Amino acid sequence: MTSPETFHGWLGHDSSAAQGNLKWAAFTPKPFAATDIDIKVSHCGICGTDIHTLRSGWGPTHYPVCVGHEIVGHVVRIGSSPSASRFRLGDRVGVGAQAASCLKDDCEECSGGLEQHCGKGFVGTYNGKYPDGNWSMGGYADYVRVPAHFAIKIPSALKSEDAAPMMCGGITVFSPLKNNGAGPGKRVGIVGLGGLGHFGVLFAKALGCDKVVAISRSRNKAKDAEAMGADIYIATSEDEKWDRKHSRSLDLIISTVSSPDMPLSGYLRLLRTNGQFIQVGAPEDNLPAIAAFALIAKGCKIGGSQIGSPKEIEAMLEFAAEKKIKPWIQTRPMKEANKGVVEMEDGKARYRYVLVNEEQEDQAKL
Template sequence: MTSPETFHGWLGHDSTAAKGNLSWQPFTPKTFAETDIDIKISHCGICGTDIHTLRSGWGPTHYPICVGHEIVGHVVRAGSSASAQKFSLGDRVGVGAQAASCLKEDCDECARGMEQHCPKGFVGTYNGKYPDSGYWSMGGYADYVRVPAHFAIKIPDGVKSEDAAPMMCGGITVYAPLKNNGAGPGKRVGIVGLGGLGHFGVLFAKAMGCAKVVAISRRRNKEEDARAMGADEYIATSEDEKWERKHSRTLDLIVSTVSSPDMPLSGYLRLLRTNGEFIQVGAPEDILPAISAFALIAKGCKIGGSQIGGPKEIEEMLQFAAEKGVKPWVEQRPMKQANPSVVDMEDGKARYRYVLVNHDHDDHAKL
């Protein structure tokens, strides 16, 4: 069991790649280090970040690029370092949106298990530059991926590969702010947006035992799905009259997954109770709407943000999902259908996460 010298993946060469103009081509991975592992990819989720990056929506993208940071597969090569040797050949592992950080003892963030906030050496799983080699990272719309072992996580036996893949970014993006802001028994939680991220928010909030879970979307067309996921109530902001007033002061915590600069932010804040919290995880390509200071002052509310999670937190999330039976709503598609799947994802057709599958690499005996 080993990996080839040349990997193959769906490469984007300019901003039109987001329109389904990816090309299956060979590329050379970063030089193998003893801290690395190579993973033979079986599954890779499609994340909204992939689309933003392919079209250079958040800033200039380094092309050519292979996106995909919801990766699951099996270890086929491991370096000699302690971090790499914790894996055995054949282990089923996942990799999320981060591939490296400085990991230095004097880095407060890395030392506290918050590698995702490392100010010195954060490298994304794709479109990130490794400072030691100058290599630009390449992601999981591919047959293999090479990453530092510190950022790979073993997948529990109780979680299927197609379910684990979208958890590596989409899942942790909402699990972390829910857990870190007290979601649980007695807490009344709202999830804004019922897309790939939002559906995870409803699933996890319900599994955490929240007293009330409210799905908040523009239209009512997803209400049936939301309630099937565990939502107790549903708010359609473009269809329900005076929804801000009707549901005023009913929620302790809101996690917003939407990426629109036109969101009714002031209305969302009205839903919070005294000392309530609004946590933004969706990242618009523009700026957030302006709000009145009194929307915060009058009730002592807080606005915050959250970014993915460190390896230990992702491991904790996967164990939680295995114990509670959290199962995302996914549609599996062959890796060869990456182009139409990217287009469908951008058009909002996913219900609620697409997962690309390398059928030749999918070893069901290891699930």
């Protein structure tokens, strides 16, 4: 079991890639290091970040780029370092949105288990630049090469197609829910019922929150939200005076939306005294302005959260396995990546697309 010198993947060569113009082609991964492992990709979720990156929405993208950071596959090559040698050939592992950080003892974030906030050496799983000048390439591919520190073993109870979207979509909401006290006695709202938001509802319910409220623009997802465990559904563009009706009803709101066009002041009105609003979606423009008294009057706090550390991802996967959390996904062959990207952008996913390398999946079952 080994990996080839050249990998193949769906490459974006300019911003038109976001319109379904990815090209399947060969590329050379970064040089293999002692700290690395190679993974034969069996599954990769399609994330909104992929589309933002393909169209250079958050800033100039380094093309060609192979996106995809909700990766599951099997280890086929192992470096000699302790971080890599903890794996065995054939192990089923996942990789999320982060491929590297500085991991230095004098880094407050890395030494404190907050690698996702490392300000010295954060490298994304794709479109990230390693210290040696090489660029990271993601999981819309047959293989991926990553530093082993950021690979996590997948619990046997989780299916690969279910674990893949948890590596980014899942942890992006699980981390702020856990870190901001979601659980018994808490009333939690999830803004946006897409790939991230549906995980928010599933996890908030599984954490035992007293009330889980799904918040979206229209009522077209109300039945889905109820089936996921939501106790209340708010449609901000259809429910009259929704912010007044539900005023002071939530302890915590996790906002997953990636559009700056949001009724932020209305969301803050839903918070109870000392409530928290945590933004995890990343719009390509600024958030709306708010009046200072929206915060002062109730002692509210606005914050943000970025993915999660490897230890948090591991804890999330174990929790998902224990609670038998089943994400709402639609699988499609890796060869349909372009179609998946276009339909994801059009809002057709219910609620996450997962690309499947069918040959690799069949071999894994042998």
